[in-house]
Amino acid sequence: MKLKDSKTYENLARAYAAECQARTRYEFVEYGLRYNGFEALAQIVDTIAYQEFNHARMLYTQIQGADQKQIDNIDISAGFPFKEKWDMEKNLKLLAEDEFLEAEAYKEFVAVAEKEGFSDIATLFKQIGEVEIRHQKLFLNLYEQFKNGTLYKKKNEEAWICPNCGYIEFGKEAWEKCPLCEAEQGVCQVVVPEELRCW
Numbered sequence: 001m002k003l004k005d006s007k008t009y010e011n012l013a014r015a016y017a018a019e020c021q022a023r024t025r026y027e028f029v030e031y032g033l034r035y036n037g038f039e040a041l042a043q044i045v046d047t048i049a050y051q052e053f054n055h056a057r058m059l060y061t062q063i064q065g066a067d068q069k070q071i072d073n074i075d076i077s078a079g080f081p082f083k084e085k086w087d088m089e090k091n092l093k094l095l096a097e098d099e100f101l102e103a104e105a106y107k108e109f110v111a112v113a114e115k116e117g118f119s120d121i122a123t124l125f126k127q128i129g130e131v132e133i134r135h136q137k138l139f140l141n142l143y144e145q146f147k148n149g150t151l152y153k154k155k156n157e158e159a160w161i162c163p164n165c166g167y168i169e170f171g172k173e174a175w176e177k178c179p180l181c182e183a184e185q186g187v188c189q190v191v192v193p194e195e196l197r198c199w
């Protein structure tokens with residue numbers, strides 16, 4: 001089967017559209033966080049947005065490989081999420097939900113690609129799907145920290161790092177203003193469990 005005649009071809013386009021939208025959604029959320037002074041959270045969201053861009057880039061590359069000629073248009077029919085509004089706490093939760101739905105879609109794309117004999121593309125779908133699950137868990141963790149007021153307040157001692165000047169203080173609570181450069185608390189790096197870090 002030629003890629004251009006396959007369901008996998010359409011799935012590549014669907015996945016590409018979803019990744020582009022995910023990236024923009026992240027930029028919306030990042031914008032809101034930064035506007036409200038949560039610089040460190042915004043930085044994480046920005047990093048994830050860039051990861052979505054690279055997912056889109058690899059999917060796009062596969063689509064381009066399907067035909068030597070110019071590809072003018074690919075028709076896709078799919079639903080995409082438009083849930084996020086301008087509430088930081090809710091948005092973090094909604095991002096996690098979107099990631100989960102993306103990961104579910106990738107599972108289906110993997111199965112179809114394997115059935116149609118496109119093992120390289122199946123591997124790409126699988127690898128991206130695994131990242132989306134990590135994204136999901138990360139956003140759930142950040143949502144809970146945000147909601148519970150534990151972003152900068154912990155049970156155990158942590159290292160509170162100022163990325164602006166490199167100052168580090170150890171304690172259960174983060175500094176409110178960086179003692180060295182006077183950066184606001186929102187700049188202070190948040191604590192993310194090692195297994196959820198993808199940067």
Ligand SMILES: [Fe+2]
Pocket residue numbers: 019022051052055128132
């Ligand atoms: Fe992605």
Ligand SMILES: [Fe+2]
Pocket residue numbers: 022052099131132135
């Ligand atoms: Fe993601």
